[in-house]
Structure formats: C-alpha cells, structure tokens
Amino acid sequence: MEKRSCLECGEAVKGRVDKKFCSDYCRNSYNNKVNKDSKNLIRNINNRLRKNYKILSDLNVSGKTKVTRTKLYDKGFDFQFFTSIYKTKTGNTYFYVYNEGYLALENEMFLLIRKEA
Secondary structure (H helix, E strand, O other): OOOOOOOOOEEEEOOOOOOOOHHHHHHHHHHHHHHHHHHHHHHHHHHHHHHHHHHHHHHHHOEEEEEEHHHHHHHOOOOOOOOOOOOOOOOOOOEEEEEEEEOOOOEEEEEEEEEOO
C-alpha cells in the first residue's frame, strides 16, 4: 500500500483511498488558495453591484425619480456594472441593477425606476 500525503501540509493521510487531505482545515485552506483569483473577481463585482444597488435605492424613494449624472457620480455610482438591460419598443434602453433601474434622459438627467416583483 502506497503512502499518501496531504496536498496542503504534506502530512500522512489516513482513511479512504481517495482521501487527499489530512483535515478539513487543510482541505479548506488548499481550495481557498486554488480559487483565490476567481473568488476575488466575483467578490469585487458583487461589491460594485451592491454599491450601485444601494445608491439607486437610496435616491429612488418614491419608485420613480429624476436625478443628474453628477449626483450619481458623486455618490460613487459605476455605470459599467449592471445586471440586465431592457429595450422598449420605442427604442429606450433601461439598465437594471436587480430591480432598480435607470434610463438616460436629455441634459445629463436619469430617470430612476423600480421594477415591482
């Protein structure tokens, strides 16, 4: 029978033949290192989406509000991060962060709307 060692710490592994780690700690530590880059990317994107959602929901108390681009920028809104796009038959394009949306109007104005679920 061949001796197996933990992929994380190198200690001897006892138990099932397909076991790769000596403990749950080593298994979690190894997988966190392996997935670090992709998890950081996802975490950063989710943080941006969360911040955008909070900004839209804080500014749009009534469910339909007009606001300037400057006000959105001042609050830290990032126009590159949204969850969906909706195009109307008339050609208007709404950008949504979950159920909070915005439509670009004339003169650097935006219409903020809330999609009721």
